[in-house]
Amino acid sequence: MSAPSSRGDDLLRGIWRENPVLVQLLGLCPMLAVTNTVANSLAMGLATFFVLLGSSVLVSTLKSVIPHEVRISAYILIIATFVTMADLVLAAVVPEIHRALGAFIALIVVNCIILGRQEAFASKRPVGRSALDAIGTGAGFMLALLLMGAFREILGSGSLLGVSLFGPGYEPWVVMILPPGGFLTLGAILLLLGWSRQRRAPQPRVRRWPHGVATGRAG
């Protein structure tokens, strides 16, 4: 946690600079499992956003009441309550998407992003700032989900939100909507991000050692 931070920073930090998925590599299970179409990504993103915001606000409100020894269990109970709510609402409002997401809505409970924000932020900060942090992190998660979802749906089905993009002549890359496509897409996105980071980083002034010489710095 970088020391002095303003409210704006609470909100913006999670969206890109400390993006929970692309930078911190948390919450990979839902990230890979449900992003085969944009609609599924969106539903998953909204559900996670709701759970994160609700539990952050509640945890931060109750922080002086929850005994320190059982705080993790208390957070999990709070999160599970919100997930049950999201699960029932999705089942009632958009049953076909709920079916497509299957068990993964229930599995939001064990999404480490949410528990991580409670432990690292909401349990120590006032309600307002916790809510801002939850909004930022939730938006960052949704951004990553939509990025993956768009990429996989465009390549894998040749459509976006169910609207065909390339006409009937397009041969879809079926593998992209199957499980391996999830791994490959996220791997490619991480490699691209790493590449752009490496290009922007200032070149080190130290002498380059020939290949194979141990320099004591991690590679």
Place this chain on the structure above:
Amino acid sequence: MTDLAWILISAMVVNNFTLALFLGLCPFMGVSARVATALRMGAANMFVLVITSVSAWFLNTFILEHAPYLRLIAFIVVIASLVQVVEMAIKKLSPALFRDLGIFLPLITTNCAILGLAIFQTNRGYGLLEGLFFAVGAGLGLALALVLMASIRQRMELSDVPSLARGMGLVLIIAGGLSLAFMGFAGLLSA
């Protein structure tokens, strides 16, 4: 009997928890740098999965009929506390076993593979015996994926990978390859 065997094989290779269903990715990425560690992680996973399967069956049969909306909360609380109790018992009875498996137990208690197993088992209406075979199959599948990944990563340390690709990006691409290979098992079930 053959049904039970199919449940086991299906959970192990065809619908492999890690490579086809994306469950338990955190240990898959985090603890797959060494084969020996991966094996122990696999064993610890199997152990928790079996406990989970039995307790989920118990909760579903005797308690949750009356309050299905409490399912998620009940699963988490019961599984987490049961694993804690068993962990303490192992610590007391067999310190050697605890040293090998113990450090992983808190990590995997609320891992998505564990809760996922409980939920899948509920959705498919498995009984006690079917649930046990499902848990063992899923545990074997997780261990298989972990060990395969760890073996590849150990070999990779010796190869000349560009600095850009060192890290998670490449691990994910390799996982994609493994996942593709496991898709080859999909034909087994329709036969």
